[in-house]
Amino acid sequence: MKQTRAGLGYGLGAYLIWGAFPPFFTLIAVVNPFEVVSWRVMTTLLVCALIVTVTRRWSRVRAVLSSPKTFGMFVLSAILLYANWQIFVVGVVTGHVLETSLGYFINPLFTILFGVIFWRERLSRLQWIAVSVAGVGVLYSAIAYGRVPWIALGIALSFGLYGVVHQRIEHVDGVTGLTVETLVSVPIGIVQLIVVASVAGLGAFSFGPLIAGLVLVSGLLTAVPLILFGEAARRLPLTYLGFLQFLTPILAFLFGYFVMGEELPLSRWVGFVGVWIALMFLIADMILRLRRAPSPELAHQPHTGPIPLD
Template structure:
């Protein structure tokens, strides 16, 4: 029970912190979103390097770099992660917080679909119902509203594929994995900084000390919930993690709708409601599977799925 309580505390803390990211990036909305992500990647690598040094894990980093297959998978996952971060920050800074929330609401459904596509998994009836309802809702919303929710779909696809890649990676802890991913991502970020500098000029540090501090601390805010999540995943059943993951988009929706006052036309409401109904079916399926589990002791297996880093 002590382990479960500690795991719940860590998990809730991680997902609550991820849920505050729309507020955080709204505070630095004066900066170019393409510049912000580059600095986020660079500062995240600095934080990871400090953690790896303190915990003496550099031998693990070297082992990954010397394993071509593992390093190749991390290189691919880093590109997907970078794209996910860029889409999220771009969505928040340009005032599309609700669409980013929709993306993370539908992410579990994309994860299920990718399981069918890449792992030949079979869907239960409740899962099929969930996928069909969500798909119909998003399609109706796009047709009625006149615009495809590219930000939401982009977030769901990139993070879903990120999970697919990570399922191929074994025996690598979260901090080591994130360090390798940011090592690969930093050159991309530097190239992006050069492009932004030549086109629009760098401005992230030209808006006063507060904005500068927030930009520099973005790497730390990326690492903290990741560490908390790792502890939660080690202590909690996968079903608990599945329920907790909905905290982040719920907070994003509350922030976008009630705090930022973003408009939500009827067509978009229909899309959200359809996705929420689909998630109810998905949660029901999770509960049924949990009750059918033959051995309660197996519920506390370590988490091997994708790590949500946004």
């Protein structure tokens, strides 16, 4: 029970920080979002390097870099993670927080579909109903609203594929993995920073020390919830983590709707409600599977899926 309570504390801390990302990036919306992500990648690498040094994990990083197959998988995951970060930040700073929330609500459904596509998994009846209901809701919303929710779909697609790649990577802890991914991403960030500087100019340090400090601290905010999540995953059953993951998009939805006052016409409500109904079917399916499990070990299976780093 003590382990579970500690795990819940770590898990809540991680997901609350991730849920605070929309208001955080809104505070630095005056800075070009493409510049923000470039600085975020570089500062995240500095934080990871510090953690790896303190915890003496450089041998693990070198082991990944010396393995062509493992390093190749991390190159692919780094590109997907960078794309996910970029889409998310663009969505937030351009006033589409609700759409970023929809993307992370949709993500579990994309994960299921990718299981069918890449691992040839068979869906249960409830899972098929969930995917169908969500698909109809989002499609109707796109047609009625007159615009495809590209930000939501981009977030769900990039993060879903990120999870597919990570399922092929074994025996690499989260901090080591994030360190390698940021090592790969930094050159992309530098090139992007040069392009932004030549086209629009750099602004991270042009709006005073507060904005500059927030931009630089974004790397710390990326690493801290990762560490908290790792501690939670060691202590909590998979089912607990499954429920906790919805806290982040719920907080984003509340921030976008009540604080930012984003419009949510009936056509967009249909998309959200469809996804929420689909998630209820997924939760019901998960509960039924746990009840049918031959032993309680399933409920205490460690979390092996992707970490929501955004």
